[in-house]
Amino acid sequence: MTYQDPIDWPSFCELIHNHDRFLLTSHIRPDCDALGSELGMAGVLQALGKSVRIVNGQATPPNLQFIDPQGMIEALHEDVTPAELSDREVIMVLDTSAWAQLGPMGDVLRGAAAEVTKVILDHHVGEDDLGATPYKNTNAEATGRLVLQAAKQLGVELTPEICSPLFAALATDTGWFRFPSAGPVAYRAAAEMIEAGASPAEIYAQLYEQDTLGRLRLRGLILSRTQAELDGALVHTYVLKEDFEATGALPSDTEDVVNMTLTVAGTQAAVIMVEQPTGGFKISFRSRCKMNCSEVAREFGGGGHKAAAGAFLEGPLEEIRPRLLAAVTTAMT
Ligand SMILES: [Mn+2]
Incomplete structure (x- = not known):
């Protein structure tokens, strides 16, 4: 099965190999694709020996904290100051390309030193360029699926730690694989994530079976x-x-x-x-x-x-x- 993939993966991989300290961020009102893509990418980068921080403009909502069992995701101003992020060589924005979606992380991006490399990995159409190099595939069902591709392009072994958050990302952005966007590519990606240790049953229960009797x-x-x-x-x-x-x-x-x-x-x-x-x-x-x-x-x-x-x-x-x-x-x- 072939499909149009506009992302220049060799260029993306070179960028990863050439840097050591990464800052990952995503949009405010973070959802599973935002958080799962960040965590999956963090796992990929750590497997390559990189230093990674994930910082968002808003804290992870309580109902999604299960996706981050290590508590790796930080909230700007609550857990970390902008000054503490000045050692980062690369800022990677996942699952958004819009300034309005970044909340206070927009200031971190705007205020970053000129030598900081800024990139976007996203599946949303249009919007802004954030002064960053875009790696975008607007046909992708979820940014999480692009992170899976990045892992494979980089030759990183797929683990449960990488694939569980990515499965949550892909499953939620496709309405649990029922939206028209969920085609063979999404189902194959899901199969790979499950083979690597993601548990759809556990993720489903964490997402949809935590209601109160009230x-x-x-x-x-x-x-x-x-x-x-x-x-x-x-x-x-x-x-x-x-x-x-x-x-x-x-x-x-x-x-x-x-x-x-x-x-x-x-x-x-x-x-x-x-x-x-x-x-x-x-x-x-x-x-x-x-x-x-x-x-x-x-x-x-x-x-x-x-x-x-x-x-x-x-x-x-x-x-x-x-x-x-x-x-x-x-x-x-
Ligand atoms: Mn998304």
Whole structure:
């Protein structure tokens, strides 16, 4: 199987061989592809005898800390100062090419001495160049898959320490191998990672089977309230303040529930209204049809993307719900 690979691997390998002290970083709101790519690359560089630090603009969220059992990832200003990073010869940015995504690490990149080599290893389209040499493949499903290729190009032995975080990266960026991006290349890469010791079952359980009973009960409550309009094309549901107390769940436990309502056959759009502990409702819109969620959200002072957007509204549910459903119905029809 061949595929277009625009990355100049000989040049990338030469760059690695010619330097000893590396700083790896990625985007804020770090996800598994950001963290997994950093950890996989750190393992590769360490296998080559290099000194590596991983520093991000934001700390690793608690639900993803399992990916970093050695606690190798540092947060800028919390664990390390910019001055302490001045000995690094190479700054490698993984899984982003945008200044806006770097948070406070953008200042480290901008402030680096002229002799510091800056590179990007990424699969995102366009955006900025960060004043760095880009090694990009925008056809790659995940940056983690590019790190696997780097390991092989560099002749590094694949280990569980390298491949477990890379598997988490590849699996999450492909929606656990179900997005259209997940083709034979992704499945082959996954097979190689598993052969090297990555455990999909363990990683899956760490990612998706750590909920609280409160979260489960809140989800049940929200899902049981789902109503349909427009012959089932539009589904909507809500959460009230008192539901959190009744179930023992947290406001963050409503994440993803709106996507679950779209698993019903025939649904084209979904709306969830989540009452906030301090009052008012946080609204999430989702669309799989011509409705542009960001345009609907903007009518209510919010914003987002075509397929997903949000807004905030004051007022009781009985008052805001008809306004929201009317706007969504207009956008859908
Ligand atoms: Mn990614």
